[in-house]
Amino acid sequence: MLDTIKYSGNVIYRGISYVGELTTLFTKTVYLIFVPPFNVTRMFSQMGRVGPGSFFISALVAFFIGMIMALQMAYQMLELGAEIYIPNVVAVSLTRELAPVLTALIVAGRVGAGIAAELGSMKVTEQVEALEAFAVNPIKYLVVPRFIALVVMLPILTVFADLIGILGGFVICVFKLYISPSLYFTMVSRAVDLSDILTGLIKTIFFGAIIALVGCYQGLNVRSGAEGVGKATTMSVVVSFIMIIIIDCIFTTLFYFVFRM
Amino acid sequence: MITINNLTKKIDNNLILNNINLKIETGETKVIIGRSGVGKSVLLKHIVGIMKPDSGNIVINDKDITLLPEKELNKVRMEIGLVFQGGALFDSMNVEENVAFVLNEFMKLSRKVVKEKVADALAMVGLQGIEKMMPSQLSGGMRKRVSLARVLCMEPEIILYDEPTTGVDPITADAINNLIVELHDKLKVTSIVVTHDMSSAYKVADSIAMIYHGRVIAEGKPEDIKKTNHPVVKQFISGDARGPITENENLIFGHVR
Numbered sequence: 001m002l003d004t005i006k007y008s009g010n011v012i013y014r015g016i017s018y019v020g021e022l023t024t025l026f027t028k029t030v031y032l033i034f035v036p037p038f039n040v041t042r043m044f045s046q047m048g049r050v051g052p053g054s055f056f057i058s059a060l061v062a063f064f065i066g067m068i069m070a071l072q073m074a075y076q077m078l079e080l081g082a083e084i085y086i087p088n089v090v091a092v093s094l095t096r097e098l099a100p101v102l103t104a105l106i107v108a109g110r111v112g113a114g115i116a117a118e119l120g121s122m123k124v125t126e127q128v129e130a131l132e133a134f135a136v137n138p139i140k141y142l143v144v145p146r147f148i149a150l151v152v153m154l155p156i157l158t159v160f161a162d163l164i165g166i167l168g169g170f171v172i173c174v175f176k177l178y179i180s181p182s183l184y185f186t187m188v189s190r191a192v193d194l195s196d197i198l199t200g201l202i203k204t205i206f207f208g209a210i211i212a213l214v215g216c217y218q219g220l221n222v223r224s225g226a227e228g229v230g231k232a233t234t235m236s237v238v239v240s241f242i243m244i245i246i247i248d249c250i251f252t253t254l255f256y257f258v259f260r261m
Numbered sequence: 262m263i264t265i266n267n268l269t270k271k272i273d274n275n276l277i278l279n280n281i282n283l284k285i286e287t288g289e290t291k292v293i294i295g296r297s298g299v300g301k302s303v304l305l306k307h308i309v310g311i312m313k314p315d316s317g318n319i320v321i322n323d324k325d326i327t328l329l330p331e332k333e334l335n336k337v338r339m340e341i342g343l344v345f346q347g348g349a350l351f352d353s354m355n356v357e358e359n360v361a362f363v364l365n366e367f368m369k370l371s372r373k374v375v376k377e378k379v380a381d382a383l384a385m386v387g388l389q390g391i392e393k394m395m396p397s398q399l400s401g402g403m404r405k406r407v408s409l410a411r412v413l414c415m416e417p418e419i420i421l422y423d424e425p426t427t428g429v430d431p432i433t434a435d436a437i438n439n440l441i442v443e444l445h446d447k448l449k450v451t452s453i454v455v456t457h458d459m460s461s462a463y464k465v466a467d468s469i470a471m472i473y474h475g476r477v478i479a480e481g482k483p484e485d486i487k488k489t490n491h492p493v494v495k496q497f498i499s500g501d502a503r504g505p506i507t508e509n510e511n512l513i514f515g516h517v518r
């Protein structure tokens with residue numbers, strides 16, 4: 001019993017200090033964004049890796065999720081004779097919840113892990129120290145462009161995921177449930193408010209920041225060798241997933257109870 | 262001038278540097294010798310400020326770099342080139358981008374000038390035509406020389422060499438020794454050379470310091486070090502497996518069981 005308390009106390013303590021260190025990294029990163037010199041080349045090259053690089057997989061997932069949602073709904077709604085509401089449900093749950101979160105999880109797995117591995121191997125081969133020795137701040141050089149890239153690109157990827165997911169629903173509704181194409185889009189545009197899209201997108205800005213910070217933090221704190229890099233990569237995915245889900249829950253609660261959105 | 266005062270550093274509760282005192286005059290080449298793991302690389306990292314001491318300080322050109330804020334420290338760093346033991350080349354960049362790193366990062370030079378400077382720096386370390394190769398395609402010795410070229414390209418006042426001749430063939434090693442000597446004679450570069458290679462040490466040194474158990478146990482001109490009666494130094498420079506340094510070591514070390 002005492003052990004359990006001790007153990008959970010330890011876990012909570014580590015969790016809090018982890019969040020503390022992430023906050024420190026966040027503060028430094030945001031500060032350094034505004035300190036010259038500004039290097040847009042590095043930023044754009046990171047954006048290229050995050051955005052177009054993740055587009056295919058996130059679009060594919062969104063498309064299938066749209067289809068799956070429509071099918072799952074059809075099973076229920078046909079019994080009620082309410083299949084006409086399927087477009088509404090698909091569109092609202094995609095824009096508010098599924099597209100932002102799934103895209104974030106995909107990007108965390110794809111980009112966050114990549115960042116942790118890349119910075120981790122730079123750390124163990126002394127490249128991070130070499131940057132410092134050449135009077136370059138590693139956070140400015142490595143973290144800032146990745147941070148901006150993720151914060152900018154994740155919302156954009158999500159907008160595409162919204163659209164493509166709705167298209168996935170369209171395929172099922174039109175070809176399987178024989179809802180007319182124009183009716184589908186009318187229903188969707190009636191159901192989806194700007195606020196639905198915005199609540200979805202605001203979250204992804206935070207998800208993007210989390211993915212970048214966790215990936216960079218794990219990478220820069222690798223201490224030893226290949227095993228350390230492997231662990232950092234795994235940890236970056238696990239931690240990002242947990243934090244994305246927690247933040248999502250917080251935001252959803254906030255939007256629901258406070259802003260009534 | 263570089264002055265190291267009472268420098269002490271613990272890493273993970275191991276006392277690595279224990280009250281190191283050293284003075285390197287402007288234009289002097291100081292060679293630091295000592296066994297593997299004694300903390301020579303750690304010492305060099307303190308001099309560029311990428312490791313912070315637990316106590317003691319380092320004064321470079323009248324500035325205590327352990328107290329400087331980052332911006333000021335970076336100004337000092339622009340005048341110091343560290344040739345990392347393992348090269349520490351940026352592996353996402355090709356050789357040219359590596360060598361030109363400081364030029365590209367801090368100076369607005371035309372492409373043509375940068376190319377020329379890179380080619381010059383590479384030629385000084387005996388390399389040519391490898392500008393477009395990636396670090397992963399180079400041999401260990403080539404990597405070390407590219408790392409040296411990267412430092413030469415920034416034309417620093419102070420160069421810290423971490424084992425510049427280990428891992429290169431004897432001919433290249435001699436050419437690197439000559440390079441260190443010429444940088445000293447012609448450009449008045451202040452240098453610290455960490456090495457195990459005694460022939461290189463005698464060739465380039467104005468003075469030699471030996472670190473043992475975290476302390477400087479001997480310091481002097483190459484001739485004096487050569488003639489020393491200090492048993493520990495004597496064993497090290499003659500490269501004898503038996504002697505006071507190794508008397509407490511595992512008896513199997515260097516033997517087949």
Ligand SMILES: Nc1ncnc2c1ncn2[C@@H]1O[C@H](COP(=O)(O)OP(=O)(O)OP(=O)(O)O)[C@@H](O)[C@H]1O
Pocket residue numbers: 272273277295296297298299300301302303304346
């Ligand atoms: N980043 C680090 N983390 C933990 N320990 C370290 C670190 N860097 C160095 N050490 C320890 O400090 C000691 C000195 O290391 P250092 O690399 O300075 O040795 P060295 O004298 O340069 O040896 P060599 O001649 O083999 O290069 C070693 O015992 C090493 O284990």
Ligand SMILES: [Mg+2]
Pocket residue numbers: 301302303346423
């Ligand atoms: Mg070393």
